[in-house]
Amino acid sequence: MENETLMTICSRRGIRSFTGEAVSREDLMKIFKAGMAAPSAVNTQPRSFVVVTKREVLDELCATLPYANMLDRAGAAIVVCGIPDKDEIYSRKYWVIDCSAATENILLACYALGLGAVWTAVYVDEERIRNVRKILNVPETISPLNVIPVGVPKEKGAPINKFREDNIHWERW
């Protein structure tokens, strides 16, 4: 593939193994810039982010999220949060979709910067939502969608080919 952006998109993998090294603030700001560049319904941008870099807080999240145990060696975690009340019509309906678009941009930015990252689920599990809110002091009106552990990758994820020609329906299904 000749295009660098397309190569990044097609070879990104979820990374679950980190060295434990810190992630620089400079890299985190680049990652947020990418996240906030994502599209959202009527450009309402119903999203906000909590970034966690302190080991004790990463450990608290790790202890409460059953499928995020890679947090124990992550350098940081980004919690993508929705703001359903940002707009009466569009944000209520579309915050999950809008935050998912931001999440994908974040995952791609991490990969482009040589960092590892993986989407770990918070929403739609009520208990996880409650626990993440409690640990991070997130208000009731804000909805944590996921926790993205970010770190220096310990191993490289081999690209997997998910392309399926039979998933494409030309003109009509």
Ligand SMILES: Cc1cc2nc3c(=O)[nH]c(=O)nc-3n(C[C@H](O)[C@H](O)[C@H](O)COP(=O)(O)O)c2cc1C
């Ligand atoms: C909505 C959603 C929830 C996910 N939750 C988790 C999770 O809790 N823990 C985890 O390790 N991976 C989680 N993943 C990552 C997927 O397992 C991963 O993206 C999938 O296996 C494809 O692998 P890839 O990202 O390397 O292409 C989640 C992904 C999505 C989109």
